[in-house]
Amino acid sequence: MVETHFPELDATVPPPPRRGILSTASLYKLAIYIILIVAAFIAMVPFGYVVSTSLKSTMSLFAYPPDWLPDEPTLDNYRNLIDRYPFWRWLMNSAIVAGSVTLIKLVVDSMAGYAFAKMRFPGKEPLFLLVLISLMVPFAALLIPTFIIVRELGLLNTYWGLILPGLASPIGIFMMRQFIESLPSDLENAARLDGCSEFQIYRRVILPLIKPGLVVLGVFTFMTQWTSYLWPLVAATKPQMATLTVGARSLTSDFTQDWGLNSAAAVLSMLPMILVFIFLQRYFIAGSIAGALKE
Amino acid sequence: MSDITLTSTEIGAAGQLSLSPEEHKREQRRYLLRRTATAYLFLVPAAVFFIAFLVIPIGFLFFYTFHNGGIISPRVYVGLDNWRNVFRDDLVITSIKNTLVYCLMAIPSVFVISMFLALVLQQATRGGSVFRSVFYLPTLTPYVVAALIWQFVVHRDFGILNMTLVKLGRDPVNWIGDPDMALKSITMLEVWRGVGFWTLLFLAALIGLPKELYQAAAIDGANAWQRFRHLTIPLLRPTIFFAVVMATIWNLQLFDSVSIMTNGGPQNSTATVVWYIQQTTFAYTDKVGFGAALSFTLLMLILVLALIEIRLLRKR
Incomplete structure (x- = not known):
């Protein structure tokens, strides 16, 4: 059932009502697209405003009423951000943390998912129940003990300190188990009869088959880490360990708000996520269902 | 789907029909033990993080509800x-x-x-x-x-x-x-x-x-x-x-x-x-x-x- 491509995504599913005359059908279509365009407009307008603000000069920021488009677009805010703040350092920190969490989680969760989906062993049901229950534990509630544990390990203001707590989340185990369970067992059984060890089956049979699932979990994890704010805020107190979210926030002091600068930071920090999403969105949509829906 | 896995085990056992019942039992136990060990081996990496940053923190959290201090000042027991x-x-x-x-x-x-x-x-x-x-x-x-x-x-x-x-x-x-x-x-x-x-x-x-x-x-x-x-x-x-x-x-x-x-x-x-x-x-x-x-x-x-x-x- 794991289909990589969903051609149906672009196809009309129930045929539009055919009531004799063509105009009813096209009117219906028109209504559909008007709704979609309005919704897209609402989703996009704030972004457009931010991009536009990031290109405004400090002077034109205070124009009232504000202009929708900058009179003379300038890259000053971007230059300012990169010259005066360790922006690249923040970007690198975010990339290191989000990338490491994603890679480690993909390996670790797919292994656990394989065990839960295809192996039989005593204690499987209670352990999986534990995973399910722990889905309900809010990270925020564990902030204090996690902080103390990380501090006791001497990992505050280190990459490991930022990475490790992100690895605990059980949602990946759950998603991987759902994916792997939907695979037919014939292939792995054939491999087993050929004398493959469980690890070889995992490595050579299961992993290639669940590529879409891995992409979904990967994007999901990366996104969560890239946008994470609360944990880096408390675990990285030194400016050079700040991630993008914390760094971008530090641009705003209590007294001043440089809108242009903030907007430039916002645009730059979103670009990587948008690129990742555009490249992988097909998998992501196909996969969010498989992971989520089957109980 | 796990039924099919079961069948494959039985095929494995059936291949050795010449075993005596005791031998068969022993082999089966060994097989089960190995299977369990493999499964747990697959769970260990995830379990390490799960325990260290989820299970232990929950226990720790409960412990801290009866104390005060601990981040800047020393920890004191304060009861309820x-x-x-x-x-x-x-x-x-x-x-x-x-x-x-x-x-x-x-x-x-x-x-x-x-x-x-x-x-x-x-x-x-x-x-x-x-x-x-x-x-x-x-x-x-x-x-x-x-x-x-x-x-x-x-x-x-x-x-x-x-x-x-x-x-x-x-x-x-x-x-x-x-x-x-x-x-x-x-x-x-x-x-x-x-x-x-x-x-x-x-x-x-x-x-x-x-x-x-x-x-x-x-x-x-x-x-x-x-x-x-x-x-x-x-x-x-x-x-x-x-x-x-x-x-x-x-x-x-x-x-x-x-x-x-x-x-x-x-x-x-x-x-x-x-x-x-x-x-x-x-x-x-x-x-x-x-x-x-x-x-x-x-x-x-x-x-x-x-x-x-x-x-x-x-x-x-």
């Missing part, structure tokens, strides 16, 4: 003081109330809008993937950025909303400065940010539904609303079930946007539970024990609400 304080503190009540009110505003709005958009999107023959990406964009925004973007929307002087209101000849609204409006403004932000995620989830689920049923229903003369009410909704039960439970768990943890946009104000009208935990623990005073007790309260609140939802949605 923290718990007593949590239930006596007015701001705790306010923050729980705000969080619940927020959930009641945000979750239904997000779901209705997302389901509607998913149904519309399903009908779009062309450009579907463009719209999907555009709708998903707000979800990809880090909260820090989303909150900044939202300031452009709700800013009193040059926000998009007020500019539009003024143009329409209405009075501008003080979206984040007014205690009556602030939580609603936060809700708007969260709805704006959340709709894309759930739209795609619902869309994926809608696409997976069996088309024959819809054709049959159409032949039987069911109109669009009847088909939605009596086919789509029941068929989407598992998705909706998952969505409601996860949305509850996530939304009860509202923090980022509050911390960035209003920092709990004005007049604590946007104080949420997680915001208060963060405040008591890291921002002002060293009230770690109090924060721990409040965290534990949140944990219990989420567990209870999620279990109630599971109960309600599973049955029927």
